[in-house]
Amino acid sequence: MDKIGLACSRKCPANILDSARKRALAGRKNHCIISGFHSPPEKNILESLLQSEAKLICCPAWGIDTLKIPADWIPALEQNRMLILEMKNTDGNLAAAEQRNRFVLEQSTKQWVPYTTPGGMLSRLASKTHLSAVTPTQTNNTNKEK
Numbered sequence: 001m002d003k004i005g006l007a008c009s010r011k012c013p014a015n016i017l018d019s020a021r022k023r024a025l026a027g028r029k030n031h032c033i034i035s036g037f038h039s040p041p042e043k044n045i046l047e048s049l050l051q052s053e054a055k056l057i058c059c060p061a062w063g064i065d066t067l068k069i070p071a072d073w074i075p076a077l078e079q080n081r082m083l084i085l086e087m088k089n090t091d092g093n094l095a096a097a098e099q100r101n102r103f104v105l106e107q108s109t110k111q112w113v114p115y116t117t118p119g120g121m122l123s124r125l126a127s128k129t130h131l132s133a134v135t136p137t138q139t140n141n142t143n144k145e146k
Contacts, residue, residue, distance in 0.1 A: 005107065007036075008113060008115055021048045024054070032054075033049060037059075050076055060084065062090050105125075
């Protein structure tokens with residue numbers, strides 16, 4: 001089973017987000033999605049995935065000991081299809097977000113980045129790493145997958 005690393009810029013246009021949600025649901029039984037699910041578009045995709053049978057690995061920005069598990073996560077956790085991994089850096093700042101995104105993308109077998117804001121953190125991450133899937137995309141380029 002492929003482990004798909006999901007990262008998406010918070011300024012993702014609505015048309016790309018809608019396409020990303022549909023794509024996530026279409027392949028939900030064939031792979032596991034790993035993400036921080038921290039940006040609004042990532043949270044939006046997570047909401048859809050939680051209502052499906054998708055397998056998920058969540059790397060939240062905050063520590064597990066203080067994490068208040070949302071009620072909509074409970075069924076996925078009880079069905080053993082969701083895993084929560086605590087990151088070492090739980091500061092919740094941009095540096096921690098970059099570390100989390102790098103971890104997610106490096107631990108995945110495939111990377112999926114529906115949208116990056118030109119000049120944004122994900123774009124900078126692409127320039128610092130070998131992850132070819134993390135490339136700036138325009139609003140008419142709906143999905144990038146390695």
